[in-house]
Amino acid sequence: MTKRLWMVSTTALLATLATAQWGTSTTVSAYGEGTWETGGRRYEVERMSVRFDGGSRLRITWDGDRSDAFNAEYINCGDNRYEIEVPTSPPLRGTLDLDSRGNLSRLDLRSPGNSRRQSLTFRAQRPINDGWGNDGGWGNDPWGNQNGWLKLNEQVRGRGTFTYNGRRNDLQDVRVTADRNGRITLAFQGGGHINLRGEYGERRGNSVSFELYDGLGRYDMSGRGTLEFENDQRTVRRISVSGTADRQQFRLDFSRGLGNIDETIYGRGEFILGRDVFSFSSARVVLSSNGRFSVRTEGRRYTEFTGTWREEGDQYALFVNSVSGRRLSSGRGWVEVDRYSGRVISINLTGVADEQRFEMNINR
Numbered sequence: 123m124t125k126r127l128w129m130v131s132t133t134a135l136l137a138t139l140a141t142a143q144w145g146t147s148t149t150v151s152a153y154g155e156g157t158w159e160t161g162g163r164r165y166e167v168e169r170m171s172v173r174f175d176g177g178s179r180l181r182i183t184w185d186g187d188r189s190d191a192f193n194a195e196y197i198n199c200g201d202n203r204y205e206i207e208v209p210t211s212p213p214l215r216g217t218l219d220l221d222s223r224g225n226l227s228r229l230d231l232r233s234p235g236n237s238r239r240q241s242l243t244f245r246a247q248r249p250i251n252d253g254w255g256n257d258g259g260w261g262n263d264p265w266g267n268q269n270g271w272l273k274l275n276e277q278v279r280g281r282g283t284f285t286y287n288g289r290r291n292d293l294q295d296v297r298v299t300a301d302r303n304g305r306i307t308l309a310f311q312g313g314g315h316i317n318l319r320g321e322y323g324e325r326r327g328n329s330v331s332f333e334l335y336d337g338l339g340r341y342d343m344s345g346r347g348t349l350e351f352e353n354d355q356r357t358v359r360r361i362s363v364s365g366t367a368d369r370q371q372f373r374l375d376f377s378r379g380l381g382n383i384d385e386t387i388y389g390r391g392e393f394i395l396g397r398d399v400f401s402f403s404s405a406r407v408v409l410s411s412n413g414r415f416s417v418r419t420e421g422r423r424y425t426e427f428t429g430t431w432r433e434e435g436d437q438y439a440l441f442v443n444s445v446s447g448r449r450l451s452s453g454r455g456w457v458e459v460d461r462y463s464g465r466v467i468s469i470n471l472t473g474v475a476d477e478q479r480f481e482m483n484i485n486r
Contacts, residue, residue, distance in 0.1 A: 149173040152226040156244030158184065161458055161467035162486050170244045172218065172226060189273065206231060214240060225249045272322060272330065274300040278358045279383065282376030284316055286367065293376055298358055306332050308361065318363065340367040379433040383409040385466045391484030393425055395475065405484050407457055407469055415440055417469055427471055427482065440471065448475040
């Protein structure tokens with residue numbers, strides 16, 4: 123956000139907000155073209171909705187290659203232009219423009235300076251007048267508000283079991299895809315790469331049921347299952363399936379967040395300890411099912427961070443209690459995972475080691 127915006131006095135700020143276009147909550151939505159860039163990845167945006175709460179806050183919801191939403195604060199600058207700040211880390215700042223009829227025209231938000239690059243841009247082409255976005259849009263709910271269809275394409279890390287014909291196999295990860303035609307596909311890793319296909323029905327609370335019609339490489343196959351979501355109604359939490367194949371019963375149970383991560387991420391990394399700065403090009407991260415983690419930079423300088431972790435949405439919170447070569451260490455950080463590919467896209471750690479501040483970060 124510009125200095126002019128954030129150095130404005132309290133009196134001037136209240137006066138500016140008082141001149142906002144709407145005194146009550148209003149939503150503007152449009153089809154168009156845009157991009158959401160984060161963690162070195164780029165996603166296409168096909169439609170967007172902005173809900174003003176009638177005060178100084180708004181909610182931006184978008185849909186395309188992925189669906190997401192931001193809460194933000196705004197100031198009315200006049201001439202249908204609004205200055206926006208999204209309190210992410212780093213923050214996103216920019217402008218929102220409406221056309222002469224009050225329809226959504228364009229949005230341009232970017233992270234400042236040399237911080238980790240993020241940006242959200244959108245150019246409207248046609249207004250949406252069906253109320254899309256009035257209830258939070260796709261950012262809260264993967265179900266179409268008007269049509270009742272589900273859109274999912276998510277790689278879920280976790281652990282499960284598959285039992286069939288007296289044999290039990292362990293499952294690791296699953297890719298869940300669902301489209302507007304009512305089709306759902308589950309592709310599990312581990313246990314022989316199990317693939318199941320079916321049709322989903324109505325949602326009940328935080329779950330949706332589906333009927334299977336194909337899978338397991340069997341001609342005579344049928345079954346039923348349930349897909350459960352977290353409270354945000356867009357993150358898959360649990361999958362349960364049962365049925366028969368070639369007259370033999372099978373059962374599958376899978377839960378999110380119980381699997382291990384052991385992955386090497388390649389990118390531009392930096393480790394700062396006191397006044398010393400070291401660069402590296404790869405790091406290995408291991409999150410074990412016992413709640414322990416290790417992050418090891420690889421290159422000319424070897425440094426290993428260890429501690430405990432827990433899952434928080436699409437990220438894993440890290441709690442550092444040891445840094446190699448240091449006696450006393452503590453800190454916090456994050457491992458960010460792409461919800462669609464399941465791959466680690468960034469690692470960030472900060473803390474203190476032997477009374478010296480440290481920072482470590484790498485982005486794919």
